[in-house]
Amino acid sequence: MMIQILIILYSFLLLSICISTQQQDQEQKLRFGKNGEFKILQVADMHYANGKSTRCLDVLPSQYHSCTDLNTTAFIQRMILAENPNLIVFTGDNIYGYDSSDSAKSLEAAFAPAIASNIPWVAVLGNHDQEGSLSREGVMKHIVAMKNTLSIVNPPEVHIIDGFGNYNLEVKGVEGTAFENKSVLNLYFLDSGDYSTVPFIHGYGWIKPSQQLWFQQTSEKLQKQYKNGPLPQKEPAPGLAYFHIPLPEYASFDSSNFTGVKQEGISSPSVNSGFFATLVEVGDVKAVFVGHDHVNDFCGKLADIQLCYAGGFGYHAYGKAGWSRRARVVVASLERTEDGRWEDVKTIKTWKRLDDRDLTGINGEVLWSKSFGDHAQAVIRRSKGNHDDLQIKVDELEKLFADHKLHVRNYGVTAKALVKSYARYQGREAKATSVFLRKCSANLAQFSDLYSLAPFKFDMEESETLAIEEDCEAYSHNGKPWNSHYSLTKGETNVARMKTEWGSAQKPVPVDNSPFDQPQKDVMKGDDETEDDSRKLRMGFAHDHPFDDSFNEQALVLFVLNSGNAIPAKLQSLHLLLLNCSDMKPR
Ligand SMILES: *[C@@H]1O[C@H](CO)[C@@H](O)[C@H](O)[C@H]1NC(C)=O
Ligand SMILES: *[C@@H]1O[C@H](CO)[C@@H](O)[C@H](O)[C@H]1NC(C)=O
Ligand SMILES: *[C@@H]1O[C@H](CO)[C@@H](O)[C@H](O)[C@H]1NC(C)=O
Numbered sequence: 001m002m003i004q005i006l007i008i009l010y011s012f013l014l015l016s017i018c019i020s021t022q023q024q025d026q027e028q029k030l031r032f033g034k035n036g037e038f039k040i041l042q043v044a045d046m047h048y049a050n051g052k053s054t055r056c057l058d059v060l061p062s063q064y065h066s067c068t069d070l071n072t073t074a075f076i077q078r079m080i081l082a083e084n085p086n087l088i089v090f091t092g093d094n095i096y097g098y099d100s101s102d103s104a105k106s107l108e109a110a111f112a113p114a115i116a117s118n119i120p121w122v123a124v125l126g127n128h129d130q131e132g133s134l135s136r137e138g139v140m141k142h143i144v145a146m147k148n149t150l151s152i153v154n155p156p157e158v159h160i161i162d163g164f165g166n167y168n169l170e171v172k173g174v175e176g177t178a179f180e181n182k183s184v185l186n187l188y189f190l191d192s193g194d195y196s197t198v199p200f201i202h203g204y205g206w207i208k209p210s211q212q213l214w215f216q217q218t219s220e221k222l223q224k225q226y227k228n229g230p231l232p233q234k235e236p237a238p239g240l241a242y243f244h245i246p247l248p249e250y251a252s253f254d255s256s257n258f259t260g261v262k263q264e265g266i267s268s269p270s271v272n273s274g275f276f277a278t279l280v281e282v283g284d285v286k287a288v289f290v291g292h293d294h295v296n297d298f299c300g301k302l303a304d305i306q307l308c309y310a311g312g313f314g315y316h317a318y319g320k321a322g323w324s325r326r327a328r329v330v331v332a333s334l335e336r337t338e339d340g341r342w343e344d345v346k347t348i349k350t351w352k353r354l355d356d357r358d359l360t361g362i363n364g365e366v367l368w369s370k371s372f373g374d375h376a377q378a379v380i381r382r383s384k385g386n387h388d389d390l391q392i393k394v395d396e397l398e399k400l401f402a403d404h405k406l407h408v409r410n411y412g413v414t415a416k417a418l419v420k421s422y423a424r425y426q427g428r429e430a431k432a433t434s435v436f437l438r439k440c441s442a443n444l445a446q447f448s449d450l451y452s453l454a455p456f457k458f459d460m461e462e463s464e465t466l467a468i469e470e471d472c473e474a475y476s477h478n479g480k481p482w483n484s485h486y487s488l489t490k491g492e493t494n495v496a497r498m499k500t501e502w503g504s505a506q507k508p509v510p511v512d513n514s515p516f517d518q519p520q521k522d523v524m525k526g527d528d529e530t531e532d533d534s535r536k537l538r539m540g541f542a543h544d545h546p547f548d549d550s551f552n553e554q555a556l557v558l559f560v561l562n563s564g565n566a567i568p569a570k571l572q573s574l575h576l577l578l579l580n581c582s583d584m585k586p587r
């Protein structure tokens, strides 16, 4: 009997050990992937209520009858599929209490797509979450008990703290690297409250001193760990902060210094509790992400901290009819050494996606990158023999870089687009293509620097994907021109694919009309098409398409250094060369 009791006790003990290690595992779960990236999807203001019986607000009259909370659900599902993030962050007003008949049910339905995806997720509270059958504490307690969430009601080590849902998460470096046990990215989540509880102060709540103290202590502890111990670092690991209500400092911008739109006032609290000053002073947080104002979706930089909105996500939240619901994506990318090892965070980028047919990506931008001067200096040191004027070069470069970064990238994109569309133009004729490749390849070599600047993959649309890109990629990476063997064998196989794709392109094209036999007008039309294509891609960079990491910063540094303001001229000569090789010049 005694033994049986012991066995039972023992198995209870084992069970509780298992549970506690499981919890610990979960806490340790966030780390950068083998691709050196960590991606966060931010979902702001779902305002979820009762599902299919809850109607949408502010959609076009034609959309109204078929639109419910289930459209919010569908949007999350599509976003998760499209981006496959490492973490999903819900920044409050997850449910809309007034219209929900059962808060717990609304929460279950609101987070169901995140749970089903098996991707870790977290949530903080907005000002509407508690308006139903659960209090703020009740909502947060319900959330932390849900599957796959890393949310915490409040940090266990702090006894007194205002609000519910203040916690932080560490994101470790890539497994198997020197940074595998270091938190290279720190995430902070705070409860920005609901409404002022001070009788003579109206308006929204604010982040209280108790929360700021916890943030400060947590950040300082993390910074100390990062700068000490194995592999000591000079700078703190970058941090990101997520909460619901914008800080008063969000009102510091106008359209001249933010990316995105501001279509309503900044609904911050009417008192400034000083959290922005705390962030500046503590120093590790590089970007702040909120919701609350559904039709503002900008990011602006103040005192080296990016202040970002996500833009409204939910269909039962107010919005603007005809202006798509949207979500914000953030990707932190690690530094990679020359021998291929992943280290600490190098850049943090962001973009938004719209809930339209193509989940159009907009407003891609770099929010933060590791000190550019250091980086440029290292590149120059590696590449130049003469270091005398190194510092001058770095200063010059830094300025040039700031002035030209976006332009230069656009030229890279344009260069690729040009090559692509000329090749496609030729692709209507197998023989012409191999002639084109052979004729042009030797001359293209001089543009490899320009060419390697393009930050995007050409994975725009299935019908637009051309095999020639692979050739172009290979070309741009090894910097050598295509040899004739390559273009005649692989090139020709690709031509078959190109032909099919060309045939299925949106615009009907007279395939049997060889471009060489066309009258001048049509030849020029071919040229216009090219222009259209490159313009679209250029636009694509500025407005439609998020980043990928094929962008080669080292190439950019060297290129800017060597050509300065001569880039447009260089692009123009590429254009001429391509015109020349493709025999498309006006007769
Ligand atoms: C909402 O979802 C329905 C059903 O899928 C769809 O027909 C409708 O177009 C969606 N409405 C909006 C505004 O996206
Ligand atoms: C990380 O921690 C694990 C477990 O303590 C240890 O085995 C491993 O060697 C550590 N890695 C590094 C790079 O310090
Ligand atoms: C943005 O520009 C406006 C002037 O257009 C200026 O008043 C404001 O201070 C700027 N804000 C920041 C953060 O630079």
Ligand SMILES: *[C@@H]1O[C@H](CO)[C@@H](O)[C@H](O)[C@H]1NC(C)=O
Residues within 6 Å of the ligand: 576, 577, 580, 581
């Ligand atoms: C165009 O081609 C001709 C002959 O193939 C060559 O002489 C000329 O320099 C080329 N022009 C350009 C701009 O490459």
